[in-house]
Amino acid sequence: MTPMTPGAPAPKGSAPKGQRPARTTATRQKLFDASMALIGERGAANVTVDEIAAAAGVSKGTVYYNFGSKSELIAQLLRHGVDILKARLLGTAEDGTAGPKTTGPGTTRDPLLAMEAMIGQAMDFMAEYPSFARLWVSENWRTPSEWQGTFTVLRGELLAVIGQAVESVAKAYPVDESVSRGSLETAIFGACFVVGLDRQTYNPERTRDQSVAAIMAIMRGYVLKPAAPQE
Amino acid sequence: MTPMTPGAPAPKGSAPKGQRPARTTATRQKLFDASMALIGERGAANVTVDEIAAAAGVSKGTVYYNFGSKSELIAQLLRHGVDILKARLLGTAEDGTAGPKTTGPGTTRDPLLAMEAMIGQAMDFMAEYPSFARLWVSENWRTPSEWQGTFTVLRGELLAVIGQAVESVAKAYPVDESVSRGSLETAIFGACFVVGLDRQTYNPERTRDQSVAAIMAIMRGYVLKPAAPQE
DNA sequence: CTATTTGTACTGACTGGTCAGTTTAGCTAG
DNA sequence: CTAGCTAAACTGACCAGTCAGTACAAATAG
Numbered sequence: 001m002t003p004m005t006p007g008a009p010a011p012k013g014s015a016p017k018g019q020r021p022a023r024t025t026a027t028r029q030k031l032f033d034a035s036m037a038l039i040g041e042r043g044a045a046n047v048t049v050d051e052i053a054a055a056a057g058v059s060k061g062t063v064y065y066n067f068g069s070k071s072e073l074i075a076q077l078l079r080h081g082v083d084i085l086k087a088r089l090l091g092t093a094e095d096g097t098a099g100p101k102t103t104g105p106g107t108t109r110d111p112l113l114a115m116e117a118m119i120g121q122a123m124d125f126m127a128e129y130p131s132f133a134r135l136w137v138s139e140n141w142r143t144p145s146e147w148q149g150t151f152t153v154l155r156g157e158l159l160a161v162i163g164q165a166v167e168s169v170a171k172a173y174p175v176d177e178s179v180s181r182g183s184l185e186t187a188i189f190g191a192c193f194v195v196g197l198d199r200q201t202y203n204p205e206r207t208r209d210q211s212v213a214a215i216m217a218i219m220r221g222y223v224l225k226p227a228a229p230q231e
Numbered sequence: 232m233t234p235m236t237p238g239a240p241a242p243k244g245s246a247p248k249g250q251r252p253a254r255t256t257a258t259r260q261k262l263f264d265a266s267m268a269l270i271g272e273r274g275a276a277n278v279t280v281d282e283i284a285a286a287a288g289v290s291k292g293t294v295y296y297n298f299g300s301k302s303e304l305i306a307q308l309l310r311h312g313v314d315i316l317k318a319r320l321l322g323t324a325e326d327g328t329a330g331p332k333t334t335g336p337g338t339t340r341d342p343l344l345a346m347e348a349m350i351g352q353a354m355d356f357m358a359e360y361p362s363f364a365r366l367w368v369s370e371n372w373r374t375p376s377e378w379q380g381t382f383t384v385l386r387g388e389l390l391a392v393i394g395q396a397v398e399s400v401a402k403a404y405p406v407d408e409s410v411s412r413g414s415l416e417t418a419i420f421g422a423c424f425v426v427g428l429d430r431q432t433y434n435p436e437r438t439r440d441q442s443v444a445a446i447m448a449i450m451r452g453y454v455l456k457p458a459a460p461q462e
Numbered sequence: 463c464t465a466t467t468t469g470t471a472c473t474g475a476c477t478g479g480t481c482a483g484t485t486t487a488g489c490t491a492g
Numbered sequence: 493c494t495a496g497c498t499a500a501a502c503t504g505a506c507c508a509g510t511c512a513g514t515a516c517a518a519a520t521a522g
Binding site: 023024027058060061062065066 | 496497498499500
Binding site for chain 2: 041042043045046133134137138139140141142143144152155176178179180182183184186187189190191193194195197198200201202203206210211213214215216217218219220221222
């Protein structure tokens, strides 16, 4: 479901004309789904290519035909997941809501509400693709990693989206300038992953909104006078 | 350095009389140091027991003599690290400061300052033992993991320490009761790891205090009227 | 004070299994 | 027709765990 296939249509020698990957797209999606589930559960190093192929219902050769190596499969899996996450985050940025708690028809565009909607989207993503979140936290921060470059790029893309939202807040409200913008974005970024994963793993009884509220505390602490918190 | 050896003095059949683990303690410490470094860098699954033994300057058999299995070595490594971290966090809780930014001789015991000191200690720990932090985020959240039980226990111990500090703040200040205590603790806990690791991996130019300030934004957002933020 | 025993800590070669990646010949959907 | 895929066997490196044996210190015996 939700086929996306980012930027690499042809596996090896690319056909110069238009894209004809009719079967290929389906095969890749199946491989993404299967490897996402397995790798998220047991870790990249503890899952074999044979298992992934079996779970996807294709043969081992197909994996190597499409991706060339286990390492490359995982790299593209990371890109794939980030594309989905980015699309969701940006989707909310367009109208500031997209959540179930719309404040009203005319009250959109408030940066703090947009921020809240975005974090809500992040929580939903973590709930829907917990395996991706686990893969991310497992392999990000590994210093000489095979996916070092991949992570640097993808992390930058995601932080840019968050940075945009923080920027909007900083323009609309007086904020605590003594807090470094970068550290703040990192804290929010990390908190989304960790709170989302913790909810999934240790505290399934926690609601989505509780998690969002906890992360939003960061923003309320960043903004100087939060205009009397709905008391 | 800093020998600790938590709770298991004798490996198999314990000598009933006095403890003579003179060599053993040193060996275990060497194995902890070596495996911490290697596993933190490349991940538990990508490090071999032979490598660990070689790095520690002992033979492979010694690893199995002392720990019985690779899995058990890692479990004890996790306990070891958490003991160190807990000791640091609790050390600050006793007098509320212990950081380089003591406010004065009589002004200690303010819960928010204590919180800040504690987060500072956490940042120092992440900087000193980045490999432990990496191991933690890599293997925590793995659903059917070999160390599931270990993580549940250790996570509980650490969250209890944070919970204590949050509790003190909630007693001394008016706080936003709509934010669930558990989610808040989780967010702080996670933010410490992630911000500390990100600093180590991607942003070494960020200072310790910037990181602390970003995480403290959570607390300032949790407290309702932060008494006019030093403007 | 010597000799023997005992138990602990450690050694390192070896085993049996696992797994990434390759190869090849053939099938099938578009 | 051919790009995409299958099925199965194979290679070669790699690695967790084992085990028979060594080193040495303290206890016990002669």
